[in-house]
Amino acid sequence: MSNDVTWLTYFVLSVFVGIEVIAKVSSTLHTPLMSGANAIHGIILLGAILVAGDADGFALVVALVAIVLAAINMVGGFVVTDRMLQMFTRKPAAKRPVEGGGA
Amino acid sequence: MSNDVTWLTYFVLSVFVGIEVIAKVSSTLHTPLMSGANAIHGIILLGAILVAGDADGFALVVALVAIVLAAINMVGGFVVTDRMLQMFTRKPAAKRPVEGGGA
């Protein structure tokens, strides 16, 4: 089948997956979810690597800048999300040596 | 990209869509949903039409049988689902000229 329709099909199916998969998220997780999605689009790093591998001169410089930016997005995004989520899931560690009891 | 991977991609994405889209169904709707999904696979009618349009002799007879079966599946499936669902959504018509009041 024609190439463009293939890509359109991927796009359409992914739109449904993207929406349905997060449809049940509770508002508490809005911020970490946003942050995690933010990290995922850091995958543009892959695109930047591909163009950098095929560039020279000024274009190479631009491509390397793109790589740096994309890597910041990707790595920083996943790390910051993990840090946020650590705060949410500290249930077992919640037993601290303080006098406060459970409610 | 290679043809088979394209189809694999469609398949994988559709699996996610199929599962996520019905993940929240209430048990009351299990039966109509099953019936509706049943009607959807009646789309094999399209496949039967395509092969019948290209067949002759005994193969044509087989293809026509396939068309009849598929059409039964598709048409019967959607009609029977609609009949079931009519029962679920008769709220406005629920006002009947009997003495019973609302609970």
Next chain:
Amino acid sequence: MPTWAEVVFLVCAVGFILALKGLSGPRTARTGNLVGAGAAVVACVVPFFYADLDNVALILVAIAVGTVIGAVGAQRVQMTQMPQMVALFNGVGGGAAALVALLELEHFADAAAVGVDVDAAYLVATAFTILVGAVSFSGSVITFAKLQDLMTSRPVVFPGLPFAFGGAFLAGLVVSGVVVDEPVMWAGIVLAVLGLALGVLLVLPVGGADVPIVISLLNAFTGLTVAAGGYVLQNTVLLVAGTLVGASGTFLTLLMARAMGRSVSNILFGALKGGSTLGAGEASDRPVRSAGPDDVAILLGYAEKVIVVPGYGLAVAQAQHTLRELVEVLLARGTEVDYAIHPVAGRMPGHMNVLLAEAQVPYEQLKEMDDINGEFRQTDVVLVVGANDVVNPAARTTPSAPIYGMPILDVDQARQVVFLKRSMRPGFAGIENELLFEPTTTLLFGDAKDTLGKLLAATKAL
């Protein structure tokens, strides 16, 4: 294929996605079904415009014949026979997919004969469609026979069954291998025959009451065969629609089984392992308190709040109309009456909703389990009509019971419970119900239609 046709097919695929989405919400279900039907019609019209089809007249006649049979059958069937009708429609769909795949195999065989190299992936998909389509066909037919009482609805097990099943399964794999190695027609036909045998062997040991789950499973199977057929024909809409049904059908099967507190493997193979999938039907002889219709009528007459729990026996007795009349008389007397609907009361999910809606019970009187469970404590009389497992406290108290862990209606918390049933025999799960022996419980023996009729007369006379 022209690009416009590809785009239309993609739109149809989206239509099917929206249909499933719609079908899973109560408010959108009917629209969803219509959207699906629209997408299906459009998709089937498209090839007449782009493909250079021969035999158009014959094709149209065949479509017309199938349409009439399907539509008339679907219109005529009674609500209580819905499950077997769905099974039948599913079966013919599976059969159609198998036939289409056989015809494709013929093409591949022709191509291979003139030396063309056929992609092995296509042959795998073709073999899969033939085998599983045939399973779906014959399995659905047996399912139909069980539900329509054309044969016993009890599990049918004979000594060599597991071996016959295993043997046919292995043979199916081997012959599939033959087909993939070299596309030849005889192998395809053998594969179809093996599939038919497998379908029969798969469904025979399943008890009548578990059949809805099996229908759902076979439905998912058919979806996957349609997807495989779509791959062979290189048609997106077939692939996407089939996969959607395959995936959602599998998931739905699991949801249904979970709602009944069963596992799918237990349903399919439970009878083989000796654990029956149908109640043993042993009656107990411990003492109980039974009463006549007049006594129960007085009980109801004094009650301020009554909850009716309908179950499988109501459907068997076809007593839903009489029940509705009784409730209307009580409501007219100023009694507060609701129906408590357990999700798996009856023999298919949503059975009670359908049955009572058909009997014109207003939707607002039907309360779902979670909404009404808190109210039993303030209820004077609970009228359990042909239900048993769904009110059996063993689900909470007896870890060894087959229904242990299934959520139940908390009927035992009400002040009085009246059971309408024919005998002391247990329900589907085949276990005794301690509630029958409680001091607050009264039994009114007899066929539900009969006893409800008497109860109605006695209540009117109060």
Next chain:
Amino acid sequence: MPTWAEVVFLVCAVGFILALKGLSGPRTARTGNLVGAGAAVVACVVPFFYADLDNVALILVAIAVGTVIGAVGAQRVQMTQMPQMVALFNGVGGGAAALVALLELEHFADAAAVGVDVDAAYLVATAFTILVGAVSFSGSVITFAKLQDLMTSRPVVFPGLPFAFGGAFLAGLVVSGVVVDEPVMWAGIVLAVLGLALGVLLVLPVGGADVPIVISLLNAFTGLTVAAGGYVLQNTVLLVAGTLVGASGTFLTLLMARAMGRSVSNILFGALKGGSTLGAGEASDRPVRSAGPDDVAILLGYAEKVIVVPGYGLAVAQAQHTLRELVEVLLARGTEVDYAIHPVAGRMPGHMNVLLAEAQVPYEQLKEMDDINGEFRQTDVVLVVGANDVVNPAARTTPSAPIYGMPILDVDQARQVVFLKRSMRPGFAGIENELLFEPTTTLLFGDAKDTLGKLLAATKAL
């Protein structure tokens, strides 16, 4: 591309789907994030094995530099500065996408120069990525500046702003048309500059408190640019991942806006229409009942059940640790204490959960709005620390109020309410809170850190 690489990319795409799915459930969120990270790493390693890459050493250095900056930045940032950090990461991602698209445009320009016919669809996607990637970059930078207090967080509006925005937008369309008509570098660069301008103009009029919504929107934008980039590079994983983020990000933006009772267009363009998106800050001079820390400590000392409602002011005052200590003292005295967490208390969704978790408040003490709302009726004292809108009954009673319809914490049903705030000024929504003037309400004026410290001392001394 070899088939194995395609399959690995597909697996990575599935990884991103599972990541999003995981991230949307509290128990699976962290695993989901790790799965996403794993998929991203694998996807980025793949091209080194199949593509014939030049400049490998330079590429690896660049990756290392970016990794270090990102990881260190993410580790160092304080919890309260999370939103601006996310904004920054999003911005650089958008910038990277725009740069990649510019380089692709150069390829297309070279190809066109030697007479190759470039598919218009690719050029549309390229222009889209350049323009929207630049919007995302500059918009995120302004967002960062607002949240980091590098500029005013109030809406910035100047008379010609709508025209400037509209003009830049039209120019963007025209220049995109030029690019599609003939791929030339100067047009791409103009497009990038226009995108930068548009991003600035889009975010300037948004009030500081609405910024999280805008970050989410820009996040979805970046996702779409990555998807478009994936199409241009004919890379599935980029397309699927970008589309996932674009779709879920758009949906999430709507969910967030709904949780705040706002519409997205109101957030973006409200300030232009004159309706301010930030509270006016008018103080009322009607009489209220205020008290000192000692009085409030006595109130708390006699209470059996206390609920703490934290809000934006707690974050501003950085008083979460002091608050936790106060609650621990009360708990040690045998008082029942819970925190009631409103979903949009603070300035980003989940703000309070993060803040209190960071202060080591045990998770079980944090109660969600729907779970605790029934309990206020039996509560002796509610301690409202720097919250206002989320307890304002106007959301229920005043249809004209900007927060009308937003679900609130039913603090007004408690026996006593104590507000800790600095003045009579309203909160984010800029409307007065009638609850402040109720006879059951006591005000304890002052910076929350300060007053909580005094309250802690007074309670310990009881």
